[in-house]
Amino acid sequence: MQTLKTWLIRNPIWGFVVLIFVFFSFANPYFFDLQNFQNILVQTSTIGLIALGMTLVMINGNIDLSVGATVALAASLAIDIQGWEAFANWGNWAILPGVIAGLMSGVILGAVNGLIVWKTGVDAFIVTLGAMLGVRGLVFAYTEEQSFFAMNFAYSDFGASSVAGLPTLAVLFLLFALGTHLLLSGTVHGRNTYAVGGNREAAVNAGIRVGPHMLINFMLVGFFAALAGITLSTQMGAATPNLGREYELWTITAVVLGGTKLTGGSGTIIGTFGGVLAIGILRNGMNLMQVPAFYVLVILGTILIAVLFLDKQLTRGGKEELRT
């Protein structure tokens, strides 16, 4: 009981997740249903995958605003390339080069961002804000404004498939979340992520190569964004150049809700997972409850702020606290 309490105080977002879960379970007959939980997991997996990478980058004290555009680029590449003449007689294997190209594009874009941040010393916010526009430009240049459709239904079947009774996409997300959690909490790279974000000077003095380190995390978030783009495109069997608009904002929101500090140095995957779920459950619950579109916006915005407020109340030091 005591450990549960301290755990909740450290991850207040999970308290909120439980709260809305209970609320929607009682408020809507369709909510508490295994199929619906699977839907929620699949629906959150897109933002969720990006958020995994974003958590790393943000613990580093950086940020990546270009993930939304990367989602679109990777999805477009994956779907377009699998339809190329060259792979016409590869059968289902034709999907592979597309997916690899999509993932590579994310990793490369991440590397570009990371390299610029490292070498020029320009703030990651502005580097990736530029990239957010520029990469979207690349998407439109590449697709010539067209949407792509996956001729091979095996591709979209993958998006709808299950393993062991769970949707494949949800399993994929859970596995990557576990992997990232282990990376962050148990490996040297993960621990250095905290050091670089918590005290860059200390990290430099300790001989951590901060530049390459940040580069790797940018490549990781690029990879995750691309992967999210690809899993999303398997759900649609298609890619559109406007895919992923505003995802950067929702991802960052989820990550911060999960307790990662914008200034870097702290955050966990468990928290991020909670943040992602909170947004996913809210959206799903409000759809099921038929909240009118205009009010969804107001409610979502208000709840974000309310969660932040509650979090603050929970972590407050009490009356004796220094009032600064």
Next chain:
Amino acid sequence: QDDTMTIGITQNNVGVDSYQTTYEQAFENAAAELDNVDTIVLDAGGDVARQIAQIQDLIQQQVDAIIIWPTNGQAVVPAVRQAKQAGIPVVITNSNIAEEGFDFIASFSGPDNITQGSRSAEIMCDRFKEQGIETEAQIVQISGQPGYTTALERAKGFEDRLPEVCPEVTLVETQPGDWNREKSQRVMESFLTKYDDIDGVYAGDDNMGVGALNAAKAAGRAEDITFVGATNFAVGYEAMGRGEYWGSIYQSPVDDAEAALQTAIDVLNGAEVPFLNYFDTPKITQENMEEFDKPVF
């Protein structure tokens, strides 16, 4: 089957412009008048992924029929297929989905954007012929938000038709106005700086058309320019009345919404419905505008 039917709709992006909002209201009003119809009205906010999630949520609730205003004609196909597999008929409204999805839908109901584009080209061309400048006229195009089906189809219809009717008119440049009047006004201002001779502007909707008109008026060059838009908005209609704006395409969101709802009901009642259920979107110009009511949006 009990006697009330539940129809779910997921719209593209309500609130982005009055057309969609009016559509939504008309849809709800029409449904409210029918005792045996319940509706679930959702909005995808322009995001395909969210729309797919909404389709899944509607399937989850086992609605009787789903109406989809696709954010993207191709991306919704697998979700539509899921609905079909769940035994729920799907009606597509306003802009069609890709042909690959035709097998999974019951019907499409809405305007034909490609035809609209061609009609705008015809309006423009006829006007130039009246003015006798069809051999030398230069026009610019301000298109809708890049990557959205409606924007693409209207531009395509216009660009394909124009050389057929007026082969010597040149379309010198196209830039997106993002369905935004202010953005369109900015784009037009740059066009006016760049080109000394502009005879016509084709805008993807009247909202943007009026933005372009604003810019031209500010530069004192509105007199020489023929403005043609699409989706006749009230502002466009009024500008037409003042003789500043030449023509547009008349498209009623109320018709659009009612047609979609009726189609869905017909499908559920087992009635025969045409697969492509286009409703008419006539040309409107300064010359024939009295035949039309002022749009309510």
Next chain:
Amino acid sequence: MSDQTPALRLDNIVKTFPGVRALDGVSFEVMPGECHALLGENGAGKSTLMKVIAGMYQPDSGRLYIEEKETVLPSPLAAKSKGVVLIHQELSLAEEMTAAENIFLGELPTKSFGRVDWKTLFARAGAILKKLNCDFGPEVKVSRLSIAKKQMVEIARALTVDAKAVIFDEPTASLTDAEKVVLFDIINDLKAQGVGIVYISHRMDEIFTISDRISVLRDGAYRGTLETAETNEDEVTQLMIGRSLDYSRNTLHHDLGGVTLDVRGLSCGKLYQDVSFKVRAGEVVGFYGLVGAGRTEIAETLFGLRTPSAGEILLDGESVTVSSPADAIERGISLVPESRKEQGLVLGMSCRDNITLPQIGDLTTGPFVSNGSEVAIYDIYRDRLEIKAPSWRSMVGNLSGGNQQKIVIGKWLAMKPKLLIVDEPTRGIDVGSKSEIHNLIRELARSGYAVIVISSEMPEVLHVSDRIVAMYQGRVMREFTSDEVTEDTLVQAISGIRAQEAA
């Protein structure tokens, strides 16, 4: 000693920053097994020199030899791998990580797949912390440690490598006496292993306890080296600042005015309880105690930063509730806070802007800040406190630690308060300026201000105070007048031994 090869030798090092020549051809050497103290006024270039040695700065010119081999140290890592370790003046820790991770930062032990070998890590870090007599474990998060404990973590880093030379840049600035003893043991251990030590401090007593030789820097230039055994404080001070200083106890009694501050039974939750004391106009009251005794919290309460849970504060005989620092300032209270970086300074602002910040609203002509009066105020305190900065426009963040502290003091002196509270006022300040600040405090009192001095340095408390309040674990143990106090009774009082028990 000169027959040995130096562990570390610097030859004619020059280092300039924009607008400042921080090092002007400095030569310096450390023998193996020697503790070489480095002294100099604030801003003399000590830290800069050490950062050059540790590979953090590249010198503009000059050479560096490790065991007489010329070496270039492009990075801190390179320095570390060559066996040169620097313990920073300012804490340099990652707050959200464990003590163990901070100690072994950059070289965490690993298992397969780059996984951290926690067992080895905690075992090794635990051993080092034990050696340092630390009462916390290696797995505790650094953010939960007090400043002193953080400092011990910082020191622990030096013991992870097989060092040839270890540099301590003001390691004792926030240590208690007990921890200091442990540190000196460690230094002696290292010396015995043949490690060369560079020890920077402004505390003469420490320097004479621990060092073998003393080198002095002044204005970025090398001034000379003295054998510790053959010199005395006065000679060192002469070399450092060109004059001698007075280290006497406070005996300057003068007429006291009315009671400015009367604190009755003040408590603040668990932080301190039932604290009562008076401060009269013209009086300096020293608060002495160990770290964690609650002195800072009392000051913060008086300054409106904490809400007391019980008790009463009377200012000039009137019961007041101080609701915020702004309120406190209006009532004529000033607080020189404990931590200059976090609480005292806006590092990105200029020296002038920092000094005038609390009274900026009053320095106006019409709606605008009057540049003239601002610079005038800055000039007064620059001269008075001998602040060394290229100009009033210089960013405070680029000043040396001691000069930063002077800016904070200047800022609050400029408020001409009724009640001045100074918390560790001379932390990191050179002896010359320290005595200047002590004189200033005395002088302020003489001109009618009430002053509270919180300090962990006994000589300082004894030197400036008319009365001394000894605190232990949130309670006032005893009050002394400057006549009756002895070092022994004071030490007993702050260790929790009540006067009567001791007697």
Next chain:
Amino acid sequence: MVAETKSEVGEASKPKRRVQGNAVVSVLAKQGILIAFALFMLGFALFSERFLSADNVMTVLRQSAIIGVMAVGVTVVVIGGNLDLSVGSMLSFSTVMVVDLHDKLGPELAIPVMLLATLCIGAVNGTLVGFLRLNSLIVTLGMLSAIQGLTLIYSGGQNVDIANQQGTWFAIFGRGQMLGIASPIVIFLGLAVLMHIVMAYTPFGRRVYAVGGNPTAATFSGIRRSRTVFLTYVISALCVGIAAIILGSRVMGSQNNVGQGYELQVLATVILGGTSLLGGSGNVLKTVIGVLILGFIQNGLLLLGYAYYVQWIVTWIVIILAVWLDVAAKRGRLLSPIA
């Protein structure tokens, strides 16, 4: 044993050894953003002869005014150490409101009522971030969404238009002239100069810099930090209100999403102007340069006739180059010292 060494400087050299001479150079070198601005203006002028025509320059200034006015406000917020991402949807709200009320109440009432409503929203932001100390990024993201919803609820999702566009004096703000110059330009530059004076020469400005630079130290210096942050958001809201008047008057109507995406554009101009996101540093007049850079890039690329996506890609490159030049000039070397 005392070993004296040479010391070039005399005993009493109180003001430190200063490296003289290249003061002018170093002052110039610090203005990396100005150099960047000049460079690419030159570039565009070479490729398009109309780029630097008086007409076009005026057009760009006029077009930039809306973003510019908002950027002035956001600069103040960012200097205070916070972010304001709600300005885009607040612009939509305010424009819809002022246009809608124009016909209902007349412009003389519509403007103050709208300003009041906008200031209220700013006050909500300010209370949440200033007094309740909530994270400004999330608060203003939440507000972005909530205000968007409010706008739609207010207008019922319908476009709003001013019926009598010819006869209203409301036209003066967006379409008219003041002092012979297009009024949006006058308003924008006037506001920028005014805010620059406030930030650089008044106690309030100094407090904002202090709070942004080190909130704890500012509190310890007796600055009422919560109130200061609160006021920065009110200023930001006021600027949005002014931008809304210009926008409403220029377009004589509004959609519910006119301001969508403006928050990031505005933030980009603020950062281009060299204001640090960490707070405590920045300059309103340099934000004007940031605004002009973005405005001229967009216009220049349009004049060159590139497809929109090429414009985006080039904007990406130019933004990074401009900021790089700026930070490189400040630190005196091209590559960052990060290892």
